[in-house]
Amino acid sequence: VHFELTAEQQELAKRVQALVAEQIAPGAAARERAGRYEPGLLRALAAAGLFGLRIDERYGGSGLDAVSTGVVLEELAAGDVSVCYPVLNAALIGGVLRAHASDEQQSSWLPGIAAGTAIVALCLTEPDHGTDAAHIELSAVADGEGWRLTGEKTSIMAGRYATHGLVFARTGGPGAAGITAFYLPLDVPGVTRVPLSDLGSRAGGRSRLRFRGVPVGSGAVVGGLNRGFVAVMRGFDYSRALIALMAVGAAGASLREAYQRAGARHAFGQPIGRFQGVAFPLVEHATMLHATRLVAYEALWRGDAGLGHRVEANMAKWWAPRAAVAAANQAMLTFGHDGYCEDEPLARRLRDVLGLQLADGSENATKLVIARQLLGRENAP
Numbered sequence: 001v002h003f004e005l006t007a008e009q010q011e012l013a014k015r016v017q018a019l020v021a022e023q024i025a026p027g028a029a030a031r032e033r034a035g036r037y038e039p040g041l042l043r044a045l046a047a048a049g050l051f052g053l054r055i056d057e058r059y060g061g062s063g064l065d066a067v068s069t070g071v072v073l074e075e076l077a078a079g080d081v082s083v084c085y086p087v088l089n090a091a092l093i094g095g096v097l098r099a100h101a102s103d104e105q106q107s108s109w110l111p112g113i114a115a116g117t118a119i120v121a122l123c124l125t126e127p128d129h130g131t132d133a134a135h136i137e138l139s140a141v142a143d144g145e146g147w148r149l150t151g152e153k154t155s156i157m158a159g160r161y162a163t164h165g166l167v168f169a170r171t172g173g174p175g176a177a178g179i180t181a182f183y184l185p186l187d188v189p190g191v192t193r194v195p196l197s198d199l200g201s202r203a204g205g206r207s208r209l210r211f212r213g214v215p216v217g218s219g220a221v222v223g224g225l226n227r228g229f230v231a232v233m234r235g236f237d238y239s240r241a242l243i244a245l246m247a248v249g250a251a252g253a254s255l256r257e258a259y260q261r262a263g264a265r266h267a268f269g270q271p272i273g274r275f276q277g278v279a280f281p282l283v284e285h286a287t288m289l290h291a292t293r294l295v296a297y298e299a300l301w302r303g304d305a306g307l308g309h310r311v312e313a314n315m316a317k318w319w320a321p322r323a324a325v326a327a328a329n330q331a332m333l334t335f336g337h338d339g340y341c342e343d344e345p346l347a348r349r350l351r352d353v354l355g356l357q358l359a360d361g362s363e364n365a366t367k368l369v370i371a372r373q374l375l376g377r378e379n380a381p
């Protein structure tokens, strides 16, 4: 077992830390208040190559491994979780397109994603179908050479500003075997967007998207007719570990601030860190975050090595946000009343990691996947 990041990965982490210190952390409170990214932020992420992490060099990306992508998201989340979402989407959708799109589709779509001229959203969840995504209803009806999409998606991160979507639609019979994935521009007549008013990560732009007879050509189908569901579920095996690292990155930053505070704040004539009641909870949360971080990186490492990683990725996905919520809360308490201000990074991170409990699937949804792997489908819920 070898736990150290490679020299390249350490270098990448330092580059992202510098970007966070200079361009992401300083604007986080204002960004959250405005509920949108400041002008130029997405361009700065693109210039740093963060939209091309999982895209081959021939299409303008850096073709990095999954572990390196995890390093980027963990570091970015320490600065601002809301900024992670377009990067996460590009990594997830870039990976799905790499695995399932034709060469022609890849050469037409991937350069735009890598360059950040195409900001992508994953459009799966619907008002009546979240965990039971296999039953989505948004319909794609054959129309001449192509299709027309009608229906509603909701909870789409980056939905407010994304230029393109990977949209899952019903083209066949009931269940997962009747779902097709389409990659299409969203700035077209027939698509309307309604931003949601969120508890946290407000600049992330989570939105409802309505499709009213939106025409798409047959060239927009990704991975074959009625085969879209498998593509996204395989993608989740990897993005769930990335989301776990976003949770760890954000809560880890709060814990580091709490260690400082425990030394700086005095009560009863000594630093509060000298009280076991202050220090030990921080130690316990640090331990839990450390352990869940290792599971998340193991999942990514296994993916890079071509090994099965469904169980590990799903373990990381339910555990890390739960550990992060507890750690971020404890860090906030360590600051006493000072931590309980909307603009404070501590309160913001707590709101952000709450959302990560649901993004890409709830705790129960991930446990269902693990149970089916460990117990066998016939013996699991």
Ligand SMILES: Cc1cc2nc3c(=O)[nH]c(=O)nc-3n(C[C@H](O)[C@H](O)[C@H](O)COP(=O)(O)OP(=O)(O)OC[C@H]3O[C@@H](n4cnc5c(N)ncnc54)[C@H](O)[C@@H]3O)c2cc1C
Binding pocket: 121, 122, 123, 124, 125, 129, 130, 131, 132, 154, 155, 156, 157, 158, 206, 355, 356, 358, 359, 360, 361, 362, 363, 364, 365, 368
């Ligand atoms: C921050 C954030 C970002 C998101 N980003 C995206 C995105 O970009 N694209 C997208 O398509 N979606 C996105 N989502 C939606 C997310 O995938 C869904 O919220 C999630 O899949 C759960 O679906 P639901 O909210 O409809 O809850 P429901 O499916 O209604 O579930 C409600 C509760 O019931 C439980 N439950 C449901 N079924 C079962 C079962 N069989 N066994 C046990 N418990 C069950 C769930 O665990 C949950 O606690 C995002 C959500 C959030 C909060």
